[in-house]
Amino acid sequence: MCAVQELVDAENVYREIVRRDPVHRPEAWNNLGFVLLQQHRLDEAKSVLVRAKPLDPDLATARTNLGSLKLMQGDLDGAKQDLLQAIELDRTSVAAYGNLGIIYLRRDRLDDASAMFEMLLSIDPTDANARAMLDEVAVRRGTGS
Numbered sequence: 509m510c511a512v513q514e515l516v517d518a519e520n521v522y523r524e525i526v527r528r529d530p531v532h533r534p535e536a537w538n539n540l541g542f543v544l545l546q547q548h549r550l551d552e553a554k555s556v557l558v559r560a561k562p563l564d565p566d567l568a569t570a571r572t573n574l575g576s577l578k579l580m581q582g583d584l585d586g587a588k589q590d591l592l593q594a595i596e597l598d599r600t601s602v603a604a605y606g607n608l609g610i611i612y613l614r615r616d617r618l619d620d621a622s623a624m625f626e627m628l629l630s631i632d633p634t635d636a637n638a639r640a641m642l643d644e645v646a647v648r649r650g651t652g653s
Contacts, residue, residue, distance in 0.1 A: 519543045526559075534563035538570040545577055553577055568598035576607055584611050600631050609641055618645050 522540035525533055541557035544550075554577055560570040575590035588611050594604040609624030622645045628638040 515543055515547055519547075530559075531563065534560040534567050534570065537563065538567060538573060541570070541577075542573050545573060545580075548580075550577060550581060566597055568594045568601055568604070571597065572601055572604045572607070575604065579607050579611065584614065587611060602628050602632050602635065605631070606635075606638060606641070609638075613641065613644065613648075616648070618649055621645050 519540065522536050522543060525536040526540060529536075537556055537560035541553045541560065544553035544556060554574075557570060557574050557577060560567060561574065564570070571590045571594035575587045575594060578584075578587035578590060588608065591604045591608045591611070594601050595608070598604070605624045605628040609621045609628065612618075612621035612624060622642060625638045625642045625645070628635055629642075632638070
């Protein structure tokens, strides 16, 4: 099955779950938002993800997904706020550290970016993207290849 079809199938499953129980399933709202985010349907993803947040204010992945969405839309301040909240809720959120590192890199805050990618690697030492981002930091500092 192709990845696009898998996303469509997942979207249908999550839509049915939230249709049946729109109040008690914040994870389903979050997962639906993530699936929409993966399809680059950002406006739809945002409207869905904001439904998950009040249903479970401690759902770190919903904050991470909102932060990722805002980053994709260029709202760096909004993304940073959501990602920092996600990290407060889940100190092991690889996606939150990675996206926060990207925000710092875009703002040329190289020490902060490096710290985020290092933290990510302390959680997942195999993350090739984090290593590549650290290489980018080194290049910008003039210490890399």
